[in-house]
Amino acid sequence: MSVLVVLLLSLAVDAQMYGSLQSPNFPDPYPRETVLRWNVSVPDGFQIKLYFSHFDLEPSYLCEYDYVKVEAEGEVLALFCGREETDTEAVPAQQIITSPRNSLSLLFSSDFSNEERYSGFMAHYSAVDVDECSEPPDEDLLCDHFCHNYIGGYYCSCRHGYLLHSDNRTCRVECSDGVFMERSGVLSSVDFPSPYPKSSECWYRIEVDPGFRLLLQFDPRFDVEDHPDVSCPYDHVRITAGSRQFGPFCGDRPPGEIQTDSNVVSVFFHSDNSGENRGWRLTYTSTGSKCLAPDTPPNALLTPVQSEYSFKDHILFTCSPGYTLLKDGESLDHYQMDCQSDGSWSSSPPRCQKTDSGRRRSSLSSLLTNHSPD
Structure with a gap:
């Protein structure tokens, strides 16, 4: 009694920019009951493009027997089997498979029997640069202002007057002065x-x-x-x-x-x-603060005339003709009062006194009137 042993291998293909993968014994028929996985990765900033130059596996309904499965980040990108395309199976033909990021895996599986001899497959992969600026793989990688792509990566810059934040994508400003x-x-x-x-x-x-x-x-x-x-x-x-x-x-x-x-x-x-x-x-x-209009002394003129004044406003006092403006015993042409921050005036209003010349003219006129000839 013979015992069939399943060959289960996992191969890592790291940081290679290109390469080839093939079924065991290729181009001779591949062995039965074999499971083989290739984990392919390329440097950050690149994606992987994969295509098959030869494909010849046992056909089956929905690829139940022998198959090649391409996966990335837990999702199945492709499932292939057979020699030519039918309603229930798919061959890669000229199809090119692109990984969403910088890694993918290829799983080959064969069951316990083959009715014919199948030569297997030959696959080729290569790293291709990701243009993060035109198709950002992640919304968080978007640049605020300008995005510049280079082979294997990208960098951000900002408009004049802005500074690049420490996250290297956000544009901030200095605005505290x-x-x-x-x-x-x-x-x-x-x-x-x-x-x-x-x-x-x-x-x-x-x-x-x-x-x-x-x-x-x-x-x-x-x-x-x-x-x-x-x-x-x-x-x-x-x-x-x-x-x-x-x-x-x-x-x-x-x-x-x-x-x-x-x-x-x-x-x-x-x-x-x-x-x-x-x-x-x-x-x-x-x-x-508001200051109320002060009382206007007799024979005085006030400028400007308002019912209410505000802090820093000032008013100017002058006297009517024939009167002299007096403040604290001093004769003045005009006098200014200022509205203060507490709503009070800077001083009290001045007063207007009749001039001496006016009194002398009045006395002389009276004297002449009293001594005029009959």
Whole structure:
């Protein structure tokens, strides 16, 4: 009684740029009850192209008997058997098989009997460069701005004004040196309303004179990456004014008007390494403390005339003709008062006194009238 032994081998073919695989004893008939697997790999940045120059295996329904199976990453890329194509079996013919990445395996299996003599197969493989820029194998490998392919790999670069992140694909910006000192202005995420840079942290500082309070208003086109279940885990805007904090803000609805009650505001914006959201823009204005219009002394003129004044506003006092402006015993042509940060005026109003020449003319006129001839 003879015992048939199955030949089970697994061969590794590593880091070869090209080569050939063939059935045992090729071109003589291959042995029965044999299982042989070739694991082929090439360097990273390449794929494998495989084709058969000769193929002659026992035909069977759905390749149940003898077959060649090509696999990669747990998926079957091809299953071949027979001598010519039929409805129930497939031969490789001129077909070229391409691996999704840099490895594949080829499995040859023969059963216990063959009705005829079959010569087996001859297969050839070669490494081909992957153009990651035109067909990225993984979405995470996409470059933010520019992708450059080379044999065996690729690299990313950024537009002017951007820096390549340590992940070597994301383009970030340096945006933490902006100080806004005008009493009103506009600031926004970089490139607004185009998508803002990824992997960036931006600090903006608004600082106006003490006595002013900053008011912030966001543009309606607010668009910052958010999450349906967690509050702003990815990108967000956060505002600090004195001891108060506002935010974080994200999503597609702008925050309402923010009255900070402070003359110094910090705006912080954080973005992660994904997303294509358009960002934000805000307009800031400053309002000062209010001073009520002072009482106007008799015979005095006030410029400008308003019912209410703001911090840093000033008013000018002068006197009507025939009167002299006096303040703290000093005669002046005009006198200025300033609205202060606490809502009070810098001093009390001056007074207007009738000039001496006016009094002398009045006395002389009276004297002449009393001594006129009858």
